[in-house]
Amino acid sequence: MGLIYVRTKDIEVNLNGLKIEYSIEPGKVLVxxxxxxxxxxxxxxxxxxxxxxxxxxxxxxKRIKFEESELL
Incomplete structure (x- = not known):
């Protein structure tokens, strides 16, 4: 069987105010x-x-699709 790679990760949600806090990561575009x-x-x-x-x-x-391509 192949290895399953999960790209998404859960972020902790403050259930009192339904707020999240996350830092910007230099050099990355995050969804x-x-x-x-x-x-x-x-x-x-x-x-x-x-x-x-x-x-x-x-x-x-329901799901996240990743469609990758390569520049020529």
């Missing part, structure tokens, strides 16, 4: 998903060349 339906927050790094797509179903976040 932050704030899911008000589930009270969760996730973060992932955007691909260097291509698309980082948050897919929703019926107004709820």
């Amino acid at each position: 932050l998903i704030l899911d008000g339906n589930q009270g969760k927050a996730k973060i992932c790094e955007a691909v260097e060349h291509g698309f980082t797509i948050v897919e929703t179903v019926r107004g709820q976040a």
Whole structure:
């Protein structure tokens, strides 16, 4: 069986005020998903060349697609 690589990670949410705190990482473009339906927050790094797509179903976040390409 192959190794599964998870690109997203959970961020701690302050449930009292539903706030999060996260630092900007120099040299990176990060995608932050704030899911008000589930009270969760996730973060992932955007691909260097291509698309980082948050897919929703019926107004709820379901998956993130990473479409990468290479410059010629």
